[in-house]
Amino acid sequence: MTTRFELVARSGTARAGVLHTRRGNVATPAFMPVGTQASVKALDAAEAEGTRARMVIMNTYHLWLRPGPEVVAELGGLHEMSRWPHVIATDSGGFQAFSLAERTRVTEEGVEFSSHLDGARRLLSPEESMRVQGQLGSDVAMQLDICPKGGAPREVVLEAIARTTRWGRRCLDARTPGQALFAIVQGGTDVELRLAHLRELEALPFDGLALGGFSVGEPPEQMHRALAEVAPRMDPERIHYLMGVGTPADLVRAIGAGIDLFDCVMPTRNARNGQAFVPGGKVVIKNARYRTDPRVLDPTCPCPACAGGYSRGYLRHLYVAGEILVHRLLSLHNLYHYQRLVAEARRAILEGRYDAWAEDQLASRATE
Amino acid sequence: MTTRFELVARSGTARAGVLHTRRGNVATPAFMPVGTQASVKALDAAEAEGTRARMVIMNTYHLWLRPGPEVVAELGGLHEMSRWPHVIATDSGGFQAFSLAERTRVTEEGVEFSSHLDGARRLLSPEESMRVQGQLGSDVAMQLDICPKGGAPREVVLEAIARTTRWGRRCLDARTPGQALFAIVQGGTDVELRLAHLRELEALPFDGLALGGFSVGEPPEQMHRALAEVAPRMDPERIHYLMGVGTPADLVRAIGAGIDLFDCVMPTRNARNGQAFVPGGKVVIKNARYRTDPRVLDPTCPCPACAGGYSRGYLRHLYVAGEILVHRLLSLHNLYHYQRLVAEARRAILEGRYDAWAEDQLASRATE
Numbered sequence A, B: 001m002t003t004r005f006e007l008v009a010r011s012g013t014a015r016a017g018v019l020h021t022r023r024g025n026v027a028t029p030a031f032m033p034v035g036t037q038a039s040v041k042a043l044d045a046a047e048a049e050g051t052r053a054r055m056v057i058m059n060t061y062h063l064w065l066r067p068g069p070e071v072v073a074e075l076g077g078l079h080e081m082s083r084w085p086h087v088i089a090t091d092s093g094g095f096q097a098f099s100l101a102e103r104t105r106v107t108e109e110g111v112e113f114s115s116h117l118d119g120a121r122r123l124l125s126p127e128e129s130m131r132v133q134g135q136l137g138s139d140v141a142m143q144l145d146i147c148p149k150g151g152a153p154r155e156v157v158l159e160a161i162a163r164t165t166r167w168g169r170r171c172l173d174a175r176t177p178g179q180a181l182f183a184i185v186q187g188g189t190d191v192e193l194r195l196a197h198l199r200e201l202e203a204l205p206f207d208g209l210a211l212g213g214f215s216v217g218e219p220p221e222q223m224h225r226a227l228a229e230v231a232p233r234m235d236p237e238r239i240h241y242l243m244g245v246g247t248p249a250d251l252v253r254a255i256g257a258g259i260d261l262f263d264c265v266m267p268t269r270n271a272r273n274g275q276a277f278v279p280g281g282k283v284v285i286k287n288a289r290y291r292t293d294p295r296v297l298d299p300t301c302p303c304p305a306c307a308g309g310y311s312r313g314y315l316r317h318l319y320v321a322g323e324i325l326v327h328r329l330l331s332l333h334n335l336y337h338y339q340r341l342v343a344e345a346r347r348a349i350l351e352g353r354y355d356a357w358a359e360d361q362l363a364s365r366a367t368e
Helices: A045-050 A060-065 A069-074 A077-082 A094-099 A126-136 A154-174 A191-202 A220-233 A248-257 A266-272 A312-320 A325-350 A354-364 B045-050 B060-065 B069-074 B077-082 B094-099 B126-136 B154-174 B191-202 B220-233 B248-257 B266-272 B312-320 B325-350 B354-364
Strands: A004-011 A014-021 A024-028 A030-032 A055-058 A087-090 A102-106 A111-114 A121-124 A140-142 A180-185 A208-211 A239-242 A261-263 A275-278 A281-284 B004-011 B014-021 B024-028 B030-032 B055-058 B087-090 B102-106 B111-114 B121-124 B140-142 B180-185 B208-211 B239-242 B261-263 B275-278 B281-284
Touching: A004 A325, A014 A239, A014 A248, A014 A325, A014 A354, A024 A030, A024 A325, A030 A055, A030 A325, A045 A325, A060 A069, A060 A094, A060 A121, A060 A126, A069 A077, A069 A126, A069 B312, A077 A087, A077 A126, A077 B312, A094 A111, A121 A126, A126 A140, A126 A154, A154 A180, A154 A191, A180 A191, A191 A208, A191 A220, A208 A220, A220 A239, A220 A248, A248 A325, A248 A354, A266 A275, A266 A325, A275 A325, A312 A325, A312 B069, A312 B077, A325 A354, B004 B325, B014 B239, B014 B248, B014 B325, B014 B354, B024 B030, B024 B325, B030 B055, B030 B325, B045 B325, B060 B069, B060 B094, B060 B121, B060 B126, B069 B077, B069 B126, B077 B087, B077 B126, B094 B111, B121 B126, B126 B140, B126 B154, B154 B180, B154 B191, B180 B191, B191 B208, B191 B220, B208 B220, B220 B239, B220 B248, B248 B325, B248 B354, B266 B275, B266 B325, B275 B325, B312 B325, B325 B354
Parallel strands: A030 A261, A055 A087, A087 A140, A140 A180, A180 A208, A208 A239, A239 A261, B030 B261, B055 B087, B087 B140, B140 B180, B180 B208, B208 B239, B239 B261
Antiparallel strands: A004 A014, A014 A024, A102 A111, A111 A121, A275 A281, B004 B014, B014 B024, B102 B111, B111 B121, B275 B281
């Protein structure tokens, strides 16, 4: 197994570690920017690297439909194509087949759906997901899973768990040599179901353990209550990845529970909606109060927008005028903000003061 | 006069020089990227600087309406606001008042129009244009002029010339101390009218001489025929600026006639439409032929897209998928292409071989 997790330090239940992969190491806690279509939106690879991210996640569903895994493979795989030199994870495609595609039908074989691009009928089976992720050439693949909506009835969650385990075995059988494969634990906010599913999947030779099915409509408090019970009980030898989460405060709390790895569209999506994360809250850049504000977003931030001296007044002008430069500057700023957050969290863990650091962070971020 | 043109060398009628300004020097022939709304579209200031551009032009009409010259002044002026550290020119606003605004009415006083943003009635007089450009804080202002459409009747052109001269005098009277002011020569493609107007304006203490009213619908051949007669007869002590032109081949021919300075939206606008300038022609990136093309746009190009190793196949994917990264990469590429072109032209002039160089360029660009 070329991919393994090395635990470096604990502070309470929070963990600092290193994910070793065939493409280099990732210090954890870590946050993965999302590059849905093989591009972290608005940024080139050098800029994404500049944020200090060392692992990104790209979307199998999107890349499967366009440009297609054969084209990606002909262009040398995702790394060569996108020029991202560090670790790439890909999701299984299942989540988008449910959230984006039309006329989705699930059978034991897989997920049948119509492409949101051209309506073509497709079957996403565990084997097809492994084949596509293998062609894309990511370093870490995710198993195909069933992710029920937040608040789904118990029998739906039970069925999702059972099928996710069966599909997990099929993914293991069909995996691409050399590519790491992570399991996805379901169970909603029910701690008992989560732990039961965790035990099932931990018994299988997955390289990492992800928690799926959070941040899918349930109240955040329910997620954090479940995380506080589940994350500390996950196999300490493997990486703990919380999928699709979340706000900076969510990260601080989840790291405290024992999560090592995150991904979320929030920093880049909010940027495109004109929201910048700053110490103590958010700047909504279109607000008239910033019209002549000469201050940068955050004077302590090393990002190109802040270090480059771009004022809130100018950023507001760019946003109101529809200039795409503002998407890029705010995306960079928010990603730097997230990367600094996980870097500081790691330092606090290494120094054995995570809880105090987290308390300060949560108090200062109460307005988020 | 802080702004002056220094003639360094001639090769035939082509000129190499230096424009000295309060904000530093610009080697000529020079091409100005267009930053309509105080941003060279998709690029930040450091990237625009990386193209080797040392002078940009921004649009008075747009910035007057939004965010307004008072806001720009409160944010420290265009340089401080946009972070562009080199020379900034602004146009007079007249061209856009004709091409973008509604219900435009011209009197001797100025151009009355309704804002394309909110319909508000505005008067752009020579004095108001000078006031706004002064508040914006550009290093080079342009006089307010009347620019007839290509092929306008002789009496319309004559009237435009007469009024442009009168407005030029009013601009000189209302100019902001320290800000350079360039005249704009009209006259369409009629060489006699052009030369007559040129003599009128040359008699006035303008810091530079621009040719307006080209590339406004007339056949390119007519423009080049007129340029070949007019440009060599322009006051050699002042800079010769051809406004709003053009393709790389247009630049090569106009430089040969004696033009020193250009601006055009073409490199950035074509980029956003998926067109990249390469040696020998254009790449239309959405074409299916580039689907799996592993080559960069131009292996000799030092731009972030080419030097960064972004393949045509990846660029095509980004374009088809609607990823804004492609706008930026193609904008950078095209601006590097233009800057390399004028730098090579300058070298050819300094080495006294402009005509041979230009002939090679035009032969290789015949497909543009």
